[in-house]
Amino acid sequence: MISDEAFSEEVSTLAKTAFGVAYLILKNPSDCEDAMSAAILSAYENRHTLRKRNSFRAWFLQILRNKAYTILREHRRFEPTEQLPETPAPFADPAAAMDVRTAVMRLPEIQRNALLLQQEGYALEEIGTILEIPVGTVKSRLSRAKETLRTILEETRYE
Numbered sequence: 001m002i003s004d005e006a007f008s009e010e011v012s013t014l015a016k017t018a019f020g021v022a023y024l025i026l027k028n029p030s031d032c033e034d035a036m037s038a039a040i041l042s043a044y045e046n047r048h049t050l051r052k053r054n055s056f057r058a059w060f061l062q063i064l065r066n067k068a069y070t071i072l073r074e075h076r077r078f079e080p081t082e083q084l085p086e087t088p089a090p091f092a093d094p095a096a097a098m099d100v101r102t103a104v105m106r107l108p109e110i111q112r113n114a115l116l117l118q119q120e121g122y123a124l125e126e127i128g129t130i131l132e133i134p135v136g137t138v139k140s141r142l143s144r145a146k147e148t149l150r151t152i153l154e155e156t157r158y159e
Contacts, residue, residue: 001048002056010056011040017120018064021130024116025068035071039064058129065130103152111145114138 002010011018018039022032043063050059104112110131117127128135 002050002053006053007044007047010053011043011060014057014060018061020120021061021117022064022068024113025065025072031071031075032068035064035068038067038070042067058126061126061130062132099153099156103149103156106152107145107148111141111148114141115145115149118142 015036018036019032022035022039023029026032026035039060043060046063050056104115107115113131114127117130118124122130124135124138127138131138133141
């Protein structure tokens with residue numbers, strides 16, 4: 001079983017990436033914090049189930065993903081009456097960043113999640129574990145996502 005100190009160290013190392021994974025699903029910082037809290041608590045309570053410490057990252061992110069989808073399902077029961085505008089992250093060239101961001105958000109969710117996890121630096125096997133799909137499916141989703149993204153960006157360029 002992983003020690004309390006090692007658990008805390010692992011969670012601290014993953015915090016930024018984990019928040020990004022939660023944001024991919026929830027798209028709301030407050031909900032992401034809720035998912036993070038629930039995932040940390042659940043992972044801590046079930047740390048005895050972790051077989052290998054070197055697989056902590058994928059194990060924790062799977063728990064986080066499950067908690068985020070639970071929150072998302074709860075929100076779907078109660079549709080909001082109005083949506084708040086999303087504030088974009090600062091970039092060197094805001095216009096180009098918005099084009100890319102808009103294009104990425106137009107991708108189907110299954111392709112977008114795989115692509116964004118790859119951009120976060122996850123290996124194909126880790127992406128497969130997080131999304132609960134085989135590595136071959138990860139590869140095909142990434143390939144389709146990149147092709148679709150190319151097409152969307154080319155269309156945007158010529159408009």
